[in-house]
Amino acid sequence: MSPFAILAAFALQSPDSGAELYHAWCAACHGQDAQGTPAASVRTTVPPADLATCAASTPEPAERWRGVVARGGAAYGLSLDMPAFGEAATPEQIRWVVRYVRSLCGSAAWPPGELNFPRGFLVEKAFPENEVVLVNHDREQNYIFERRFGARFQIEAEARTAFDGAPNSFDGASLAGKLDLWHSPQALAITTLGLEATPRLGRQDRWEVEPFLAFGWSPHEVVTVQGQIVGTWEEQAGIAGFEYRLGVAKDFGRVIPMVEAGWVVPRQGDHALSFYPQLWMQLSRLGHVAGSIGAELPAVGPEPRRPKLIAFLLWDFGDAGLFKGW
Numbered sequence: 001m002s003p004f005a006i007l008a009a010f011a012l013q014s015p016d017s018g019a020e021l022y023h024a025w026c027a028a029c030h031g032q033d034a035q036g037t038p039a040a041s042v043r044t045t046v047p048p049a050d051l052a053t054c055a056a057s058t059p060e061p062a063e064r065w066r067g068v069v070a071r072g073g074a075a076y077g078l079s080l081d082m083p084a085f086g087e088a089a090t091p092e093q094i095r096w097v098v099r100y101v102r103s104l105c106g107s108a109a110w111p112p113g114e115l116n117f118p119r120g121f122l123v124e125k126a127f128p129e130n131e132v133v134l135v136n137h138d139r140e141q142n143y144i145f146e147r148r149f150g151a152r153f154q155i156e157a158e159a160r161t162a163f164d165g166a167p168n169s170f171d172g173a174s175l176a177g178k179l180d181l182w183h184s185p186q187a188l189a190i191t192t193l194g195l196e197a198t199p200r201l202g203r204q205d206r207w208e209v210e211p212f213l214a215f216g217w218s219p220h221e222v223v224t225v226q227g228q229i230v231g232t233w234e235e236q237a238g239i240a241g242f243e244y245r246l247g248v249a250k251d252f253g254r255v256i257p258m259v260e261a262g263w264v265v266p267r268q269g270d271h272a273l274s275f276y277p278q279l280w281m282q283l284s285r286l287g288h289v290a291g292s293i294g295a296e297l298p299a300v301g302p303e304p305r306r307p308k309l310i311a312f313l314l315w316d317f318g319d320a321g322l323f324k325g326w
C-alpha cells in the first residue's frame with residue numbers, strides 16, 4: 001500500500017470523521033455544539049433535538065438514534081424536519097456520526113440507554129427513569145411517578161387503591177429513592193441500591209421500610225436478566241423477611257416476552273413462590289409509551305392460590321410528550 005493509501009484509509013477510519021460528517025450534515029440544524037440551537041438561516045417547525053448534553057443523549061440506545069438518522073424523524077413519529085440520511089450515507093457513516101454525537105456527553109457517570117431494560121411486574125428496574133406507570137394487579141391499582149436527578153439518582157412516588165368491596169379503597173402510598181451504584185456499557189450490566197418507605201396511611205397500619213438491591217444484565221444481548229433482593233423492616237415487628245425476585249426476557253423488537261419469579265421468605269410463617277409470565281409491548285413508534293399484560297401464578301404458599309391478571313401502561317416522559325412519537 002502506498003503511504004497515500006494508508007493515509008486515506010486512516011482518514012476514513014479515524015473517529016474524527018464522525019465530527020466532520022456532523023459538521024457537514026447536521027450542525028446547521030442541531031447547532032455547532034449539537035445542543036439543538038440551529039443556525040440563524042435555518043427554520044424548523046419543532047426545535048432540533050439536543051444531541052450533546054448527557055441528560056438528553058444517554059437515556060436512549062444508540063441503535064435508535066442510528067434508526068432516526070437512517071430513516072428520518074417521521075419513521076419514529078417525530079417531525080419531518082429531521083431528514084432521512086439512509087440513502088445518502090453508508091451505514092458506517094451513520095455509525096460514526098452517531099458515535100460522535102454520543103461522545104459529546106463525555107461523562108461515564110450517566111448509564112447509557114442500552115442498559116434501560118424493559119420493565120417487569122415484579123423486579124424494580126435498575127435504570128433511573130423519568131416515567132409515569134399505571135398498574136392494575138387484580139383489583140388493586142398502583143399509580144407510579146419516577147423522576148431522575150442527575151446522572152445516577154431517581155425518586156419514586158407511588159399511591160395504591162384497591163376496589164375490592166372493603167370500605168377504604170385508598171390502600172396506601174410510598175416514597176422511594178434509588179442510586180445507580182455501578183454500570184458497565186461493555187458488560188451490559190447495571191446495579192442499583194434503593195430504599196422504599198411506606199408510612200401509616202390508608203390500609204397500611206404500620207410503617208414499613210424496604211432497602212433493596214437491583215440489577216439488570218444482558219449477557220451478549222441474547223436475553224435480559226433482571227433481579228432484586230428486598231428486605232422488609234416493619235414498625236414494632238422489626239425485620240419481617242426477605243424477598244428474592246428474578247426475571248428473564250427476550251427482546252423481539254416491539255414485543256418482549258418475559259417471565260419473573262418471586263420468592264417471599266418471611267421471618268415467621270410460610271414461604272411463597274409465584275411466577276409471572278408477561279408480554280411487554282412497545283405501543284408508540286418512538287417507544288416511549290409501552291404496555292404489558294400477564295398474570296401472577298402462585299405456585300407455593302398460603303391458600304387460596306388463585307391466578308391474578310396484571311397489566312400496566314407506561315409513559316417515559318423524559319423521552320417525548322405523550323402525544324408525540326406515534
Ligand code: HEC
Nearest residue numbers: 025026029044046047048049065068069073078079081082
Ligand atoms: C433540517 C434540519 C435537520 C438536520 C439537517 C438534521 N436534523 Fe436531526 N433533528 C431535526 C429536528 C427538527 C429534530 C426533532 C424532531 C422532533 O422532535 O420531532 C431532530 C431530531 C434528531 C434526533 C432524535 C433525537 C431524539 O431525542 O429522539 C436525532 C438522533 C438526530 N436528529 C440526529 C441528527 C443527525 C446525526 C444529523 C446529521 C446526520 C441530523 N440529525 C440532521 C432536524 C435536523
